[in-house]
Amino acid sequence: MRRFVRVAWLIMRKDLTVEARSRELLFTTLFFAMSIVLVFAFGFVRDGRPVENAAAGILWIAIAFAGTLALGRTFERERYHDVLHALLLAPVDRPAIYVGKLLGILALLATVEAIVVPLIALMFQAPLFRHPVLAVALLALGTTGFAAVGTLFAAMLVRARSRDVLLPVLLYPITIPVIIAGVRGTAALLQPDADLAMARMWIGMLGFFDVVFLTLSLWTFEPVMTE
C-alpha cells in the first residue's frame, strides 16, 4: 500500500515538475477555457444580460472542453521517447500509474478552475459563492468523475490512431451523467432562492459515480494497457 501511494505520488510529481517548467498545458488550457466562455457569451447573452441558467451550462462546458484538451496533451507528452512504454515496463503496480496520472490532471484542472470559475461568476453575474462548500463539492466531485474516465481513455488511446478525435467522441457520451449532475446541481445553487436539497442530491449522485468509475478504471487499467 505504501509503495502504491509512493509510485502514484512520484508520477504526479513528475507530471507537475514537467508542467511547472514549461507551463504549456496550464496556459493553453486556461486560455482555451476563457475562449469558450467568450464564444458562449455571444450565444447566451440577450440585451446585455445572460439568459437564465446560462452560467451553469457554460461553466461545465468549459470544464469538459478544457479537460479534454488537457487530457489529450498530457498523454501526448508520454508518447515522446516512448515514456508511457517505459512507465508500463517499470516493476510497479499499473493502477498506481493510473492514480498518479489522474492526480496530475486533477491538480492542473483545479488550477484552471480556480481562475475560470470566479471569472464566469463575475462576467455572468452568477452568485456561485453564495454556498461555497456545496459549489466546491460539485466542482471537485464532477471534475474527479470526468477526469477518472478521461485519464483511462486518454491512456488507452495513446496507442490508437486518430486519438485526438476519438478521445472526445468516447468521453462525452460516457460522462453525460457527470455533465447533467454538474449543470443541474450548479443551476440549483444559482437560482434566486437556492434549492439546496436538489444540489445535495446531485452531489450524492456525483460521489456515487466517482466511486463506481474509479473502481472500474483501477480494475480495467491493467488489461487495457497490456499489449
Place this chain on the structure above:
Amino acid sequence: MSRRLFLPLVAVAAILFAVAPVFIAWAPYESTMGLVQKIFYFHVPSWIVMFLSAFVCGVASVVFLFKGRAQADRVAVAAAELVVVFGFIGLMTGPLWARKAWGVWWQWDARLTMALVMWMIFIAYLLLREYGGPGSEKLAAGVALFGMANVPFVYWSVNVWRTIHPTTTVVPTLVPGMRSAFWWCAVAFLLLYTAVLMARVRLETQRGELDRLYRELDD
C-alpha cells in the same frame, strides 16, 4: 450446430414478420392516439432488442478483456453493430409517433435522451474499432464495459432531469388484443436479432480465420 439452427430461425422470423401486420391490424385502436399508436408494435420491440444487444456486447467485452477469448470479441462487435441498427429503427419510429402524439419530432425527455446516449456510446465504440488502428479491440472492450456500467447513471440522471414518456408499466397493462400483437412482434424481433447476430459472428469468425491463413502464408 449454429449453422443448422440458422435457417429454421430465419424461416420462423420471416413467418412471424409476415403475419405481424395481421395481428397489428386486429389489435384495438388506442382511445386517444388512434392509428398512430400502432407504431408501438415495432417501436418498443426494437428498443428491447437494442438494450438486450447492449448487454450482450458488455458481457462479451468483459469476457474478452479478462479472458482474452477472440470469440467473445467477435460476439461483442456483432452485438455493438446491432445496437446501432436496432437503435436506429427505434430512433426513426419514435419521432414519427411523437410528431402525432406530442406535436413535435423530438422531446428532451428522459427516455429519449437515455436511448440517444446509449446509441451514441455504441457508435463511439464502432468508430474506435474502425479508426483506432491495430489493437483497438481491447480499448473498445473497455469502452463497452464503461458504457454498460453507465446505464443506471444515465437512466437515473435523465429521469430526475425530466420525464414525459410513458413509463415501463405500459406493457403489462395492455388490453388483451394489444398484448398479443405486442408479444408477437417482440418475439419476431428477438428471433430476427438472434439470426442476424449469428450470421454476423460467423462472418467475423471467418474473417479472423482468413487473416490467420494469410499470416501463415506470409511466414
